[in-house]
Amino acid sequence: MDTGLKDKKAIVLAASKGLGKAAAQSLAAEGCHLAICARNEEQLNKTADQFKASGVDVFASAVDVANPGALKQFMEQSIERLGGVDILVTNAGGPPVKSFEETNEEEWRYWYEVTFMTVVRSIKSVLPLLKKQNWGRIINITSISVKAPVERLIYSNALRLAVVGLAKTLSIELGPFNITVNNVAPGYHLTDGLERIVKKRMEAGETREDIFAAWENKIPMRRIGQPGDLAGLIVFLASEQAGYITGATIQVDGGLYPGTL
Template sequence: MDLGISGKVALVTGGSAGIGLAAAKSLAREGCNVCVSAREPEKLADAVVELQEFGTVVHAVLADVEDPSAARRVVEETRDVLGPVDILVANAGGPPPGRFDEVGLAEWDVAVQRNLLGTVRLAHAVLPEMRSRGWGRIITITSRSAREALDGLVLSNATRSAVAGVVRSLAREVGRDGVLVNNVLPGPIDTERLRRVAGDDEVLRRRAEEVPVGRIGRAEEVGDVVAFLAGERASFVNGVSLLVDGGESRVIA
């Protein structure tokens, strides 16, 4: 399926590993020129090597979206090297687990900066040019916790839900300008973060049994959903929070 985005410029934050890298690969496979940003230089360099295999132009920016100045800097550098951003994939590592009485205000500050305000700043930075050109895609990566509160993940439940609210509001405000805004909610996906939280293979095996399709998801399965939402084939999809969780959520959409 030709998604109609060959030659578009995509910016993927948190793009050096996991779901972010998978999204960048799916977009590069569709012919997008891709800028990836992340916090760890070694992983970022490795990601560039992998993305270059698709034959499009690849650029990398070392940045942490928790830094208030990072969003504009990343967007400006992407523009300088590749051109104005057509597709923004706002992705950041999830906040640490914990119940309400186990996390302090400092941890709340970090989670809000990284997982909410980082996305807001990125959207602010790309929107003016998207609206002036009459075309753009903003895709946020959050979590199933944006739809259904998960035990022991109060920081994720709160910040991911807030991002979903921003997506719904922004989609209504900029849709007439040709800019579509959507949110992807992964469930259990085989990434470093999931394995770190799970702790061992037995926990992962039990986790897989909880999913109706009987397995943990693959990062590329989320990446391909991101690419579809970025494409022309999804031109009437706006303001949604799309679960990619193998049917695990019990909440009616």
């Protein structure tokens, strides 16, 4: 299938590891030129070098997406270095494992910034260009928590729903400009981010084997996802073929979400 992605320009936030990296890698494999960021410069540069091996242009900058000024500058530099933008994949680190009573005002504000405002701000940065060229793809990496709350992930369960509401509203506003806006909702995928959740639960007394066995038993496909499982959907949503899919929130969870719709 020719995805039509060769020489398209994609900005992928938080992409030195995990799901963001897999998304960027799969877009690079389709011939997309990339702008990527993450906080740790050494890891980011290693990842950028891997992508460059696919023969695409890569602009990488060490940026904390929670910092509005730094994010704005990164978006502007990305557009300048790539010579435009066609695709935006929003992503950031995931909130910590907490129950409601463990939360506090300061963390609510921080995770609101990271989970929601980075999406708002990065979309604002690309919108004038996408509208002007009458073509664009915006894909937000959220979580299966937008379909069903995940135990003790209160910040994710609450704040990511704002991203879903934003994307659906934008899909209506931006459809006339041939811009699609969709969310992908990953279930359990093996990344450093997931390992942090495992570690937290092990500190509370569970064994690694029990944690994974419990997840795998609940997942109809009987396995934890690999980052590439999610990336395949992101590439498809970015492709020409997905031009009539917008305002959707699609889970990639091995069948974990129990609802019919």
